[in-house]
Each structure stands twice: as structure tokens, then as C-alpha cells.
Amino acid sequence: MYDLVIRGGTVVDGSGLPGYRADVGITAGRITRIGRILDLALESDFHRMFIQAVVSDDPADPLPVMRHPRTVMTFTDSGAHVGSMADAPLHTLLLGHWVREQRAFTFEEAIRMVTYAPAAAWGFPDRGLLREGLAADLNVIDPDTVAPLMPEVAYDIPGGAYRLRQRATGIAATVVSGEVAFREGVHTGALPGRLLRGPLAPITNRPGRRR
Structure with a gap:
């Protein structure tokens, strides 16, 4: 709190x-x-x-927006305000508060909201589902304990600058492309991630077009 x-x-x-x-x-x-x-x-x-x-x-006001079929449960400003804002707990807040405590969504509904729904909206057909042939990106979650922790100040940006870092509880492992990247919130040293570009990227990056 x-x-x-x-x-x-x-x-x-x-x-x-x-x-x-x-x-x-x-x-x-x-x-x-x-x-x-x-x-x-x-x-x-x-x-x-x-x-x-x-x-x-009123905590009930976000519910109609969250339940709208065109709502996508995601947020980022690409790190522009890392010293004053911590929006990382959006997904764990959904699972811990809105699912477990408020029972506003089922666990299955919430998982779809933060996996398949954004993957489909951003045009990544090989992600968002656990299916043979798709990217093996997943979190191993305990639905009884998953929740965001309090933010903390971390001085780990190159040059000594600070940022707000917010961890979570109830996530046993994070798997990226089939490799365990985090275990109980601690980085394993594996670096299997890569930059993903959506289907509009080739259009915006064509010569002569404003970037």
C-alpha cells in the first residue's frame, strides 16, 4: 500500500x-x-x-472500459518517465485485484486479456496462445498469490540515473522462446528475447516516408 x-x-x-x-x-x-x-x-x-x-x-468506473471489446490491457510510454511513473504492475494488478479480490473477471478471461488480445491487436499471430508451432513465451503464475509489490527506487541505469522498479509476487518463472529468463523474479542470465516489429513497421520505415 x-x-x-x-x-x-x-x-x-x-x-x-x-x-x-x-x-x-x-x-x-x-x-x-x-x-x-x-x-x-x-x-x-x-x-x-x-x-x-x-x-x-470510484473504483467501479474502470470496469466498463476494461470490459469493452475494443479495450486492450496494456500500457507503456517506452520508458519516458521511468523516474516518476511505474506502470509495470498493470497485469499483476488485474490478476490480483480485479480477479482474485473483486471477482470482476475469471482467471481465464484475465489471461486472455493480457496474452491473446494484445497479440492479436498488435499483429503478432505467433504469440498469445499456447499452441504447437507458436513462440513459447509464458509466465508460470500462482493465481492465489500473484500481485504487484510496492515500487522501489533503483539506481541501475547507465550513468547512475534512477528509475522506479516494481516487482511482483506469485510469478514462479518467465519463459521466453522456451528458455527460463526469470525464476522467482530473479534474472537467470539467459537473453533469448529479441525486438519484435509489428506489421506496420515495414511501411513506416520505407525510404522517403517520415519516421
């Missing part, structure tokens, strides 16, 4: 309850004094995590 959540100018704690309103100074639902937030950060030597949610306060 996050220590503090600022959602739409209103402060709530990690459980979604208004646990910090008196401490940070709230008037008519708006933040009027930031001092306590800074105190919380200083007390932990800036290791305390905060999140500012930019979606609706």
Missing part, C-alpha cells in the same frame, strides 16, 4: 479512506497546506512513496 494518495486534490490513504486529511490541511476537499506531506517525506529520508491518482475516485 502507498503511504499517501492524492486523488483529484483530495488526500486519502493507501486503502482509499480519508486517513490523512487533518494532517495535510484540507479545506473544501482541496489541499491547502503541503507541509505535512514534506514532513512525511523527510522523516523517511525521501523513501516514502506517494501517488497522485488521475482517474475517478
Whole structure:
């Protein structure tokens, strides 16, 4: 859980309850004094995590979007904001929160949402299904424990820059092209992955076309 959540100018704690309103100074639902937030950060030597949610306060609002047949459960900005955003837990949040805790989807529905659906949408016919002749890319998941862990700051970018890293629990192994690349979240040293280009890549990369 996050220590503090600022959602739409209103402060709530990690459980979604208004646990910090008196401490940070709230008037008519708006933040009027930031001092306590800074105190919380200083007390932990800036290791305390905060999140500012930019979606609706009602946790039921995403469901109609998630259930829409044209929705694809994926997100990335190609690493443009690695020091301020951590969107990696999208899939484990789906499995842990929306499937196991909320029962909004079956496990099978959720797996399809993060495997076959994006593979079909992005034009990768050799992925997204466990079928003879297709790429052997898969995760070995424990449905009873899979969930995102708290983000952490990692200083592992070349040059000493930092990024937010968010791991998960409940994933025993990640297999890429038939090789185990991660076991219990730890890299095995294997590097079987390669760059994938969708069907539109040859068109956009033709000479004379703007890239």
C-alpha cells in the first residue's frame, strides 16, 4: 500500500479512506497546506512513496472500459518517465485485484486479456496462445498469490540515473522462446528475447516516408 494518495486534490490513504486529511490541511476537499506531506517525506529520508491518482475516485468506473471489446490491457510510454511513473504492475494488478479480490473477471478471461488480445491487436499471430508451432513465451503464475509489490527506487541505469522498479509476487518463472529468463523474479542470465516489429513497421520505415 502507498503511504499517501492524492486523488483529484483530495488526500486519502493507501486503502482509499480519508486517513490523512487533518494532517495535510484540507479545506473544501482541496489541499491547502503541503507541509505535512514534506514532513512525511523527510522523516523517511525521501523513501516514502506517494501517488497522485488521475482517474475517478470510484473504483467501479474502470470496469466498463476494461470490459469493452475494443479495450486492450496494456500500457507503456517506452520508458519516458521511468523516474516518476511505474506502470509495470498493470497485469499483476488485474490478476490480483480485479480477479482474485473483486471477482470482476475469471482467471481465464484475465489471461486472455493480457496474452491473446494484445497479440492479436498488435499483429503478432505467433504469440498469445499456447499452441504447437507458436513462440513459447509464458509466465508460470500462482493465481492465489500473484500481485504487484510496492515500487522501489533503483539506481541501475547507465550513468547512475534512477528509475522506479516494481516487482511482483506469485510469478514462479518467465519463459521466453522456451528458455527460463526469470525464476522467482530473479534474472537467470539467459537473453533469448529479441525486438519484435509489428506489421506496420515495414511501411513506416520505407525510404522517403517520415519516421
